[in-house]
Structure formats: structure tokens, C-alpha cells
Amino acid sequence: MLGSNCTQATEFSLVGFTENPATQVTLFLxxxxxxxVTIxxxxxxxxxxxxxxxxxxxxxxxxGNLAFVNLCSSTIITPRMLFGVFLGKKRMAYAGCLAQVFTxxxxxxxxxFLLAVMAYDRYVAICQPLLYPLVMSPERCSQLVTWSYLLGLTNGIGQTIGMSSLFFCGSSTxxxxxxxxxxxxxxxxxDTTLSLAILRTASSLLGVPSILVVLASYVAIIPTILSISSAEGKHKAFSTCASHLTIVSIFYGALIFMYLIPRSDTSRGGEKWVAVLYTVVTPMLNPWIYSLRNKEVKEAWRRLRKTKRSWILTLFNFVKAKF
Structure with missing residues (x-):
């Protein structure tokens, strides 16, 4: 039971990484x-x-949708963190905290779910190549992406409802x-019964299935790749999967540490840096890992640059002819 003189907290204090001024400047930069780089x-x-x-x-x-999600998720957290690190503004209003939980x-x-969908896409492309145009039709792709956003929205609404039912008295750090x-x-x-139920349900019905889809996809993909006789074909298949596996390993590894492994006093200091992995580092790495290891992306970039130079040259010649 809450005491009669206890009032709901109107703001929260976010603990930074360090109080050392020199280290704060380094971290801010x-x-x-x-x-x-992420943007x-x-x-x-x-x-x-x-x-x-x-x-x-x-x-x-x-x-492309993963890049959009990375852009949004990074913008939700990183700018506010920069204010806290550099300007010392570590307090956040209750409404702001509620909005950050939702987004x-x-x-x-x-x-x-987007990472799970991408793993399934690679499974169909490598293990069922003849069925790929039918299974991954534009309509099916649109449906898979839409469901990913809808499930994310459902989770955001559920977690926000869970937080709005909580009462914070005393420490708000x-x-x-x-x-x-x-x-x-x-x-x-x-009483945190409702919030815990929502969090556990989301982990069981949303988090775990997406991990299982990724694992099942690669359990089928790896033997198929190893059975490819052509060295070039094997290298191409491994190349397209390696980028995805790298991101999946970092992202899911950090989430498992944060939300599935029981917390202990010795792990609390490392939680901040693990959180940095999936909130700051992964959104930055995604586009660069996929582009640097992908010949199609490199070729598309080369063609775009060539087209841009051609367009600029045409415009220059047009202006020159007129004047």
C-alpha cells in the first residue's frame, strides 16, 4: 500500500555513463x-x-524498411542521450518517458520481425529458388512488412498501457x-502484475518466435549452401547471408542479455554498454555492413553516380549553349 503522503513522480533522472568531464566530452563526440553516420x-x-x-x-x-526503422529508433534515443552526456540534462518528464517507451x-x-522476415527471404531464395517469385511476390512482401509494423505497434501500445498503470514514489532514478x-x-x-504480464507476453509471443524463425531459416540455409558445387555460387550465397547474420548476432545477443538473462548486481554496470549495442551501434552498422559486402549495392551506387554526373554534364552544356 502506498502512503497517503506519496505523490506520483512527474519526472525521471537518467543515469549517464560517467561524471568525469573529459570522458563526457569524449563520449559526446x-x-x-x-x-x-547512422543518419x-x-x-x-x-x-x-x-x-x-x-x-x-x-x-x-x-x-529499406529496416533502414527506416533504424533511423527512427536511433533518433528516439541518441539525441536525448547526447543532451544528457554533454549538457547534463539527465531529467526527463513523465510524459516524455512514456512517449519514449511507446516508440x-x-x-x-x-x-x-523485419530481421526474421529477411531470414525467411534468404531461406526461400537459397533453398526454394524456383518458388521464390511466387512465395515472395510484391503483395506477400508488403503484407510481411505491414504485419511487422502492426506487431510493433501492438507491443508499443501494450507496454505503454503497462507503464501508465505503474506508480512511482520515492526514487525516480x-x-x-x-x-x-x-x-x-x-x-x-x-502492483506490477499487469506490466510484468504484458512484458512477459510480448517476450514470449513476439520476441521468441522471431528468434526461432531466424534460427530455423539458417538451420536449413547452411546445409544447402554447403551442398552447392559451384565455388562462385557458394561464395555468393554465403556473402548475402553473412551480412544478415552479423547484424542478427549483435542485435539479438544484446536483447537476450538485456531482457532474457536474470539481472544481477555485477551485470548492472555492463547493461548500459549492451544497450548501446542495439540502440546506437546496430542502427549505424546495418547500412554499411549490407553495402560493403554486397556487389549489387556497390553496382547500384556506381550507376547512380554515373547517372548523376551525366545529368550534371547535360545541364552544364545546356546552360553553356544558352548563354
Missing amino acids: LFLLTYL LGNLGMITLIRASPLLHSPMYYFL STLFLVTEC INLFFCDISLLILLSTS
């Missing part, structure tokens, strides 16, 4: 650079996919750089 990389990937007919295929359709959990689950629903549940002084 590092996170700022990371965020700028540049994901916007560039979206633009390239839309502008290049060479990339108008299911795999790049999913990748971050929405895009977190959306990314989980969150030992992280953003409002994380699991830490808010631990911080609450009210």
Missing part, C-alpha cells in the same frame, strides 16, 4: 559521430534503393540513458 548511412540506403531499379527486389525492399518498444519489435520498460517496472512502488 563519439556518440555524435555515430549518430551522424547518413540509413538515409543513403533508403535513397539508393528507391532510386536504383537494380535494387527493386524483395531483399532490398525489406532492407522504442514499437520499433524494437518491428526490427525483430533510472540506471540507464533512456526509459526502459523493464527498469521502470523494477523502479515502481505499485
